[in-house]
Structure formats: structure tokens, C-alpha cells
């Protein structure tokens with residue numbers, strides 16, 4: 001059974017909702033998975049990350065990049081970086097922000113760079129976007145992420161109201177996708 005850790009930050013609860021939907025998708029595949037909020041990482045948390053087969057990074061986009069709390073976690077990961085203990089784990093990422101674009105991709109790009117510094121294997125969404133005239137806001141992958149999962153919560157919407165159901169369903173499918181990629185990777189190259 002593959003082990004997946006979703007390490008994330010959420011200032012106001014919106015990204016947490018996405019993380020929970022991603023978790024649901026991973027669990028549906030039979031993977032062993034858990035959420036790890038960046039503010040709660042102790043020695044046991046770092047050990048969980050060290051023994052994971054896949055790590056999914058999640059953060060809101062703040063000022064065109066990952067939130068400072070997430071970056072603090074990323075900087076602290078320089079310790080496993082020294083030993084390259086995350087090498088060959090599957091990596092993936094998601095971000096939520098208020099604007100449909102809002103420079104979300106800078107956050108995803110940062111996650112890719114972090115994963116590459118750790119010599120991880122990046123998995124994208126593997127999902128086609130809903131981008132036709134007929135597409136509506138609650139369709140799958142309406143925000144159109146390929147490199148990572150993108151979700152959007154209007155600036156005046158509470159975490160109870162947003163992100164919308166379609167984005168959360170996209171998040172669930174993304175979780176299942178990363179779990180599937182991890183299982184295939186492990187089947188071909190058991191650690």
C-alpha cells in the first residue's frame with residue numbers, strides 16, 4: 001500500500017477544504033494518506049514525510065507565490081534535502097486563490113522547483129480542462145491546471161462557500177490521480 005502525505009498551509013480555510021478533497025481522492029484508491037498542516041509538523045511529522053512514497057504540496061497563493069507559512073516549511077525541508085531523503089518520491093501540488101488566474105502558476109512553479117531540489121518525480125493533473133463554450137464553473141478542471149491543481153475562491157466567500165463543488169470534485173480526482181501514479185511508480189520501481 002502506498003503512503004501519501006498532503007502537506008499544506010491554509011490561512012482562512014479555503015485551501016484546507018481543497019486538501020481534504022485531495023485526501024478523499026487518495027483514500028478512495030486504497031492508499032494510506034493523511035493531511036499534515038505545516039504548522040503542526042513536529043519530529044513525527046518529518047518522519048512521516050521521510051517514509052512517504054508521495055508528498056503533495058498545497059498552499060494558497062499570497063502575493064503571487066506560496067504563502068509565507070508554506071515557504072517556512074519549504075526552507076525547513078533543507079534538512080532532508082541535505083540527505084536527499086525525499087529522492088524519487090512522487091511530488092504534486094495544488095494552490096487556491098481568489099482570482100481566476102491571480103498568478104497561481106507562480107505557486108505551482110515554486111512547488112515544482114522545490115520537488116526538483118529534492119530530486120522528486122513530479123506528477124501533473126493528467127486532466128483535460130473544461131474550456132468550451134458550453135463549459136460552466138462547476139465543470140471539472142474549469143480553472144484549467146495541468147502542472148498542478150488550481151482552485152479558486154472568490155475574495156468575499158467564506159470557506160463554507162468556496163471553492164465551488166466543481167473545484168472540490170476536481171481536487172478529489174487529482175488525489176486519485178496522484179495515488180494512481182504513485183502505485184504505478186512503486187510497482188515498477190519498489191523502494
Ligand SMILES: Cc1cc2nc3c(=O)[nH]c(=O)nc-3n(C[C@H](O)[C@H](O)[C@H](O)COP(=O)(O)O)c2cc1C
Pocket residue numbers: 009010011012013014015016060061062063064065096097098099100101102103104153154155159
Ligand atoms: C496576503 C494575501 C495575499 C493574497 N494574494 C493573492 C494573489 O496574489 N492572487 C490571488 O488570486 N489571490 C490572492 N489572495 C487571496 C487568497 O489567495 C484567497 O483568499 C484564498 O482563498 C485564501 O486561501 P486560504 O483560506 O486557504 O488562506 C491573497 C490573500 C492574502 C491574505
